[in-house]
Amino acid sequence: MFKKILIANRGEIACRVIDTARAMGVRTVAVYSDADAGARHVEMADEAVWIGGPAPKDSYLRGDVIIAAALEKGAEAVHPGYGFLSENPEFVEAVEAAGLVFIGPSAAAIRAMGLKDAAKALMEEAGVPVVPGYHGAAQDDLAARAEEVGYPVLIKAVAGGGGKGMRRVDSAAGFAEALASARGEAATAFGNDAVLVEKYVATPRHIEVQVFGDGERAVHLFERDCSLQRRHQKVIEEAPAPGMTPEMRAAMGQAAVRAAEAIGYKGAGTVEFIVDASEGLRADRFYFMEMNTRLQVEHPVTEAITGIDLVEWQLRVASGEALPCAQEDLSIDGHAFEARLYAEDVPKGFLPATGTVAHLAFPDDARADTGVRLGDEISHWYDPMIAKLIVHGPTRAIALARLDQALSGTQVAGSVTNLAFLRALARHEGFGRGEVDTGLIDREVEALSRSPAPCTRCRAVAAAAMSMDGAEAEGFSLWAPLERSVTLGHGDGVEVLKVSVDGPGTAVVRGEDGTHEVTLRRGGWAVDGTPVSAEVVRHSAGVSVFWGNNYHFTLPDPLDVAVGPGALAGRIEAPMPGLVKAVFVEVGAEVHAGDRLAILEAMKMEHVLTAGRDGVVAEVLAVAGAQVDAGATLIVLEDEG
Ligand code: ADP
Numbered sequence: 238m239f240k241k242i243l244i245a246n247r248g249e250i251a252c253r254v255i256d257t258a259r260a261m262g263v264r265t266v267a268v269y270s271d272a273d274a275g276a277r278h279v280e281m282a283d284e285a286v287w288i289g290g291p292a293p294k295d296s297y298l299r300g301d302v303i304i305a306a307a308l309e310k311g312a313e314a315v316h317p318g319y320g321f322l323s324e325n326p327e328f329v330e331a332v333e334a335a336g337l338v339f340i341g342p343s344a345a346a347i348r349a350m351g352l353k354d355a356a357k358a359l360m361e362e363a364g365v366p367v368v369p370g371y372h373g374a375a376q377d378d379l380a381a382r383a384e385e386v387g388y389p390v391l392i393k394a395v396a397g398g399g400g401k402g403m404r405r406v407d408s409a410a411g412f413a414e415a416l417a418s419a420r421g422e423a424a425t426a427f428g429n430d431a432v433l434v435e436k437y438v439a440t441p442r443h444i445e446v447q448v449f450g451d452g453e454r455a456v457h458l459f460e461r462d463c464s465l466q467r468r469h470q471k472v473i474e475e476a477p478a479p480g481m482t483p484e485m486r487a488a489m490g491q492a493a494v495r496a497a498e499a500i501g502y503k504g505a506g507t508v509e510f511i512v513d514a515s516e517g518l519r520a521d522r523f524y525f526m527e528m529n530t531r532l533q534v535e536h537p538v539t540e541a542i543t544g545i546d547l548v549e550w551q552l553r554v555a556s557g558e559a560l561p562c563a564q565e566d567l568s569i570d571g572h573a574f575e576a577r578l579y580a581e582d583v584p585k586g587f588l589p590a591t592g593t594v595a596h597l598a599f600p601d602d603a604r605a606d607t608g609v610r611l612g613d614e615i616s617h618w619y620d621p622m623i624a625k626l627i628v629h630g631p632t633r634a635i636a637l638a639r640l641d642q643a644l645s646g647t648q649v650a651g652s653v654t655n656l657a658f659l660r661a662l663a664r665h666e667g668f669g670r671g672e673v674d675t676g677l678i679d680r681e682v683e684a685l686s687r688s689p690a691p692c693t694r695c696r697a698v699a700a701a702a703m704s705m706d707g708a709e710a711e712g713f714s715l716w717a718p719l720e721r722s723v724t725l726g727h728g729d730g731v732e733v734l735k736v737s738v739d740g741p742g743t744a745v746v747r748g749e750d751g752t753h754e755v756t757l758r759r760g761g762w763a764v765d766g767t768p769v770s771a772e773v774v775r776h777s778a779g780v781s782v783f784w785g786n787n788y789h790f791t792l793p794d795p796l797d798v799a800v801g802p803g804a805l806a807g808r809i810e811a812p813m814p815g816l817v818k819a820v821f822v823e824v825g826a827e828v829h830a831g832d833r834l835a836i837l838e839a840m841k842m843e844h845v846l847t848a849g850r851d852g853v854v855a856e857v858l859a860v861a862g863a864q865v866d867a868g869a870t871l872i873v874l875e876d877e878g
Contacts, residue, residue, distance in 0.1 A: 238261065238262075238263065238552065238553070238556050239263050239312075239313045239314050239338070239552065239555075239556050240263065240264060240313065241263065241264040241265070241266065241283075241310070241311055241312045241313060242258060242263055242264075242265060242266070242312050242313065242314045242315065242316055242340070242552070243265075243266040243267075243268065243286075243303070243306060243307040243310065243312040243314070243315050243316070244258075244265060244266070244267055244268070244278070244282070244315075244316045244318065245268060245297070245303045245315050245316065245317050245318065245321065245322055246278075246297065246316070246317060246318030246319070246320070246321055246323075247268075247269065247270075247273055247276065247278055247297060247318075247608065247619065248276075248278065248608035248609075248619065248620070248622070249606045249607050249608040249609075249622065249624065249625060250318040250319055250532070250534075250606075250608075251267060251278035251282075251318060251608065252277055252278050252281055252606070252607070252608050253548065253606050254316050254318065254548055255267070255278065255281045255282055256281075256548075257546055257548035257549050257552070258548075258552065259281075260549075261549060261552060263552065264283045264284075265281075265282040265283050265284070266282060266283065266284045266285065266286060266306065266307065266310045266312050267279050267281070267282030267284070267285040267286070268285070268286050268287075268288045268296070268297070268303055268306055269285055269286070269287060269288065269296075270287075270288060270289055270290060270291045270292075270293075270295070270296035270297065270618075271287075271289070271290050271291050271296075272291035272614075272616050272618050272619075273291075274287070275613075276608065276613070277607070277608050277609065277610050277613070278608055284310055286306035286309070286310065288302045288303060288306060289302060291616070291618045292618065293321065293618070293619075297321045297322070298321055298322060300322055300325070300327070300328040300331050300332075301331070303315070303322070304331055304332060304335045304337065307332075307335070307337055308335060308337070312337070313337060313338060314337060314338035314339070314340050314552075314555055314556070315332050315337055315338070315339055315340060316340040316341075316548075316551070316552075317339070317340070317341055317531065318531075318532070319531050319532055319533060319534060320620075323341065323530075323531040323532075324347055324351070324529070324530050324531055325347075326344035326345075326347045326348045326351070327344075329341070329342075329343065329344040329347060330344045338555055338556070339555075340504065340551050340552065340555040341503070341504045341505075341530065341531060341551070341555075342450075342500075342502055342503050342504050342506065342530045343452075343501065343503060345500070345501075346500040346501060346502050346503070346530060347530045349500045350500065350527065350528040350529075350530050351396075352395045352396055353372070353393055353394075353395045353396075353397060353433060353527055354372040354373075354374075354395040354431070354433050355395075356525075356527060356528065357372045357433070357525065358372060359499060359500070360496055360499070360525045362499075363495050363496060363499035364492075364495060365492045365493075365495055365496050365499075365525045366492065366521075366523060366524050366525060367524055367525045368435040368436055368438065368511060368524040368525070368526065369386060369435065369436045369524075370386050370390070370433060370434050370435025370436055371383075371385070371386060371433060371434045371435070372395075372433040372434075372435070374431075376431055376432070379392075379412075379416060379432070379434055380409065380412050380413065380416075382434050383406065383409070383412055383434050384409065386434055386435065386436050387436065388406065388407055388408050388409065388437075389405060389406060389407045389408075389436075389437035390405075390406050390412075390434050390435065390436060390437055391403060391404070391405050391406075391434070391435050391436070391437045392404045392405075392406060392415055392416055392419045392432050392433075392434055393419075393432060393433050393434075393435065394419060394420075394422070394423030394426075394427060394429070394430070394431070394432055395429065395431045395432060395433055396423065396427035396428075396429040396431070397423060397426075397427065398427075399469070399470075400468060400469030400470065401422055401423070401426045401427075402419050402420075402422045402423035402426060402427065402432070403419065403469070404416075404418060404419040405437055406437075416432070419432055420432060438511045438512070438513045438524070439513055439515045440513065440514045440515040440674050441464075441511050441512065441513065441514070441674055441675045441676075442462065442464045442478070442511070442512040442514045442518075442673060442674055442675065443462070443463045443464050443466065443471075443509065443510075443511060443512070443526075443675055444460050444461070444462050444463075444464075444478045444481075444489065444510050444512050444523065445460065445461050445463060445507050445508060445509040445510060445533075446458075446459070446460050446461075446489055446490055446492075446493035446507065446508045446510070447459065447460075447461065447505070447506075447507055447533075447536065447539045447547075448493050448494060448496070448497040448502065448505075448506050448507065448508055449497075449504070449505055449506070449547070449550055449554070449560065450497045450498070450501070450502035450503050450504065450506070450554075450560070451503060451554050451558075451559055451560045452501055452502070452503040453498070453501065454498065454560055455494045455497035455498050455502055455560075456494065456560060456562070456563065456564045456567065457490040457491075457493050457494050457564070457567075458539050458543050458545065458547075458567060459476060459477055459486065459490065459539065459542065459543070459567070459569055460476065460477055460478050460481065460486065460489060460490075461474050461475065461476045461477075461478070461507075461535055461538055461539060462474065462475050462476070462477070462478035462479060462673060463535060464673040464674055464675050464677070465662060465668070465673060465677060465678060466675050466678060467587065467678045467679065467682070468679075469675075471534070471535065471577065472576070472577060472659070472662065472678065473574060473575065473576050473577070473640075473659065473662055473663070473668075474535035474538055474574070474575045475538060475572065475573060475574045475575070475633075475636075476538040476539055476541070476542050476569075476572070476573050477542065477569055477572065478518070479633060479671025479673065480517065480518050480671055481518060482518060482520070484520045485518050485519065485520040485523070488520045488523070489510060489523055492508070492510075492523075492525070493508035494564075496508045496525065496528060497528075502530075503554060503555075504551055504554055504555065505531070505532045505536070505547050505550065505551055506528055506529060506530050506531070507528065507529045507533050508525065508528050509525075509526040509527050509528065509529065510523045510524060510525060510526060511523070511524050511526050512524075514674060532547060532548070532551065534577070534625070535575050535625075537573075537575055537604060537606060537625065537627040538573040538574065538575045538627060539573075541571075541573035541604070541627055541628075541629040542569050542570055542571060542572065542573050542629070543567060543568075543569065543570070544570060545561075545567075571629055571630055571631045571632065571636065572629070572630055572631075572632060572633040572635075572636040573627060573628065573629045573630075573636060574627070574628050574636055574637060574639075574640045574663075575625050575626065575627045576625070576626045576640060576643075576644060576659045576662075576663070577622055577625055577655075577659075578622065578623045578624045578625070578626060578647065578649070578654060578655065578656065578659065579621050579622055579623065579654065579655045580592065580615045580621040580622075580623055580652040580653065580654055581621055581653070581654070581655050582653045583653075583655050583657070583658045583686040583688065584686055584687070584688050587655070587686075589617070589621045590615070590621060590652050590653045590654075591614075591615050591616060591617050591621070591652065592614075592615050592651045592652030592653075592778075593612065593613070593614050593615075593651050593652075593777070593778075594609055594610070594611055594612060594613050594614075594615065594623075594649065594650075594651045594652065595611075595650045595651030595776035595777045595778040595779075596611065596648060596649065596650035596651065596774050596776045596781060597609065597610065597611050597623075597648065597649055597650075598646075598647070598648040599624065599626070599643075599646075599647055600642070600643045600646030600647060602628075602639070602642075602643065602646075603626050603627060603628045603639070603643035603646075604626070604627040604628070605624050605625070605626055605627075605647075606624060606625045606627065607623065607624035607625070609623050609624065615652050623649060623652075623654065624647075626640070626643050626644065626647065628640045628643050633671065634669075637663060637668075637669060640663045641660060641663040641664060644656060644659050644660045644663055645660065645785050645786070647787075648772070648774070648781070648783045648787060649787060650774065650776050650778055650779075650781040650787070650789055651776070651777070651778045653789075654787070656786070656787055657687075657688050657689055657786050657787070658685055658686055660786065661684070661685045661686075661687075662678070662685060665677075665681075665685070689786045689788075690727075690728075691727060691782065691788040691790075693748055693750050693751040693753065694753055694764045694765075694769070695771070695782050695784055695788055696725060696727075696732065696734065696746075696748055696790075697734070697746035697748060697751075697753040697755050697764065698755055698762055698764065698769070698771050698773060698782055698784075699723075699725055699773065699780050699782050699788070699790050700723040700725060700734040700736050700746050700748070700755075701736060701744045701746055701755035701757070702757075702773040702775070702780060702782075703723045703725075703736075703775070703780055703792070704721055704723060704736040704738065704744060720735055720736065720737040720738075720814075720866070720867060721735075721736055721813055721814055721867050722734065722735055722736070722812055722813050722867040722868065723736055724792065724793055724812065725780075725790040725791075725792070726779070726790060726791035726792070726793045727788070727789070727790050727791075731793055732748060732749055733749075733812070734746050734747060734748045734749075735747040735867070735868075739754070742756050742757045742758055743755075743756045744756075753765055754766070769784065770784060770785070771783065771784035772784070778791065779791040779792045780792060794844065807849070807850065807852055807855075807873060807874030807875070807876065807877070808870055808872075808873055808874075809834055809835070809846050809848070809849070809870070809871050809872040809873070810868055810869060810870050810871060811837055811839075811865045811866065811867055811868065811869045811871055812837075812839075812844070812867065813837075813839045813867050814839060814864070814865065814866050814867045815837045815838050815839025815844070815864070815865065816837070816838045816839070816862070816863070816864055816865075817835060817836070817837055817838075817859045817860060817861055817862065817863050817864075817865060817871070818835075818836040818837065818838045818843060818861065819835060819836045819861055820834070820835045820857060820859050820860070820861055820871075820872075821833050821834055821835060822834050822835075822854050822857065822872065823854065823857060824854055824855065824856065824857055825853065825854060826853070826854045827852075827853050828848045828851065828852060828853070828854060828874070829848065829851050830847075830848055830849060830850050830851055831847050831848065832847060832848045833845050833846070833847055834846050834847060834848055834871075834872050835859055835871055835872065837865070837871075846871065846872075848874070850874070850877075852874035852875055852877065853874060853875045854872060854873075854874060854875075855873045855874055855875040855876075856872065856873040857871075857872055858870055858871055858872065858873070859871035859872060
């Protein structure tokens, strides 16, 4: 076994590899960019080497610098993770030329699977079913080829990946335009505008088989279903595939092993199939799509059902050991799901989000693979994945219930996330019945991406929590005034709630839409006398209520809110109880919107009260040095016109 390896990656997968290496007594070297100087993978590794600027091309894609780092630190092998250099045959050759071991397949195996047309031709030869279609070199008469294949068809860039350069065409009329746009996209993204045309599979399901080879022999570790996709990107994966029959599993497994053995595959790989599920799963309705010659993001679901650590296998086989076990030693235990937790704004069209993680907690009973910690920056430089949550159970139904539970126990503040979307999927009835296909999310995206609004009880809990002094378990402090205002921002709205403390640990909260009694006893919240499972966390970005979903509230400066309806009407009120420190205007003074009118000291801070509109001061009720209640009128402007 190696004594020391370098991990040419970042984020959760670097951490994942380091975990197993450490368990095997293998020392680790991390590499990092400027953006990752304080990252979790750097902290976890035994040593770390800086490799350049934050843009991937300046760091994680610089094979020469990474190889130099490995040599300098005395690492014997390089683990590429996924993405970045993991499927780059020139990098593999350079690693080997430097006398190091690449933990993965040979450069030749990667090349064989690199282009979709060549891979399909090779697979056909090896007796692996491929999607009917045209994948020849000649690119001139493609419309006629499409006609032969029969509509609907899918045009795919041969060098494609990540769904780029792919177009579905339903009839001859749309072919020319779709071809031109697929070629254009392929030329830009891959520098290669060659395409293939294949039958668009009806009711498609994406089912892939995990394989593992030692360079000669290969075994398969069963299938994963990755049909829950959005724009060809996987969202939730599971193993095994719902509805899979033993015959079809055997047929797919054998086809995948043939594919791997045909290219002398070494290490962990995945053979992706598209399955025509229009009549259920049938052993003659699956077709090779492509092979990913690396460890995949979703490998943990396979680990969960087989009990095998795939990274351990990778290190063992790369260091020269034979395959750790034979096909007949492998079996499936139960069912597993993985959900990809992203920093993204789902209602805004899944816009990638950034932010500083202000609070982060994962449930104890799920596996959470993450490269992110409290206080870390989610930057625009890299993939915005925060974590993968993996659950396992004896049956699909139990595993799915555990997924829902794990998602509702996941707490992230500081960035918006897709948690509510994942949870809506976990609770989707059709998904619950195992009725999945790659179009499910797109068909129902509107209902799935609605963000849950906090109810009045939830807002009342947040406001009550904000009225407590310091340590939450202490209950409501004695010094707190009898009534105070709490200003909560949520989405685009702002609400001012009145909180009256009604004895230790009890408050009555009056919001715009309702009044609730909120109590906190021994760390547990109750609303209107009923205990609730809410947890409240105050953090640098505001206050969050974790109650099934994550509800985040900002705490806007109440003074900004004072310049709200009341101030616009010419009435400046104390947004909270406090001490008037200074008054800057007299009756008759002409003021302009935004002018400073007074200073209020409250909650150990000074707040500047400003005019909400232009006008003339009609009344000054505030006196410097006076204590005022929340809502007290301080200054009134003359009525307009
Ligand atoms: P990429 O390499 O760009 O990710 P793939 O060939 O892996 O492209 O296909 C990505 C996704 O597109 C698949 O997971 C599946 O959802 C869909 N897809 C691919 N080929 C077909 C097909 N022939 N019919 C229907 N859907 C397909």
